[in-house]
Structure formats: C-alpha cells, structure tokens
Amino acid sequence: MDTPELLSLNKFNVDEKEPHIKIKKEICAGCTEKPCLVVCPAGLYRLDQDGDISFDHAGCLECGTCRIMCRHKGAIEWQYPRATFGVTYRFG
C-alpha cells in the first residue's frame, strides 16, 4: 500500500463548528519559507491562486508538525479536536 492508500484507512469525524487548527493568513503572507506546504503529511496546506495559504482541517492527522515547524508566532492556533472529533487511526 502507498501512503495515500494507508491514509484513506483512517476515519475522520470532522468538527465543522470549531476547527482545531486556525491560521492567520495575514501573518502567513509575510512568511517567505512556508514550511507548512511541505511538512504536513496530509498535504492540507496549499497555495491558492493569489499565492496565499489555504488550509482545511478536515483530514488532519493531529501530528503537530505544522505547529512545531512554523516560526511565526500566532500564525497557527493549534489544539486537539474537541471530544469525539478528529482522526481515528486504523492500521491495515
């Protein structure tokens, strides 16, 4: 199995009311490196047509990598999902 196939085994209960990760696009706009584009294992950070970061918390693996790798304080507001929401890992 390749990585996308393995990831597709997981189940997600997406909290549509309270995203557990929020980004401040005005801070992201001043970031030249944008490590979030390459470190997120789920590929949830993208550049839109205007060159701005776009992000969707659905599919988040809750690894915390984006929070650790971002050097711009306040750009990413990160917390675990509320109870019953988020990823449920399923192996094989």
Ligand code: SF4
């Ligand atoms: S916590 Fe991990 S999977 Fe979720 S958005 Fe950040 S890097 Fe991607």
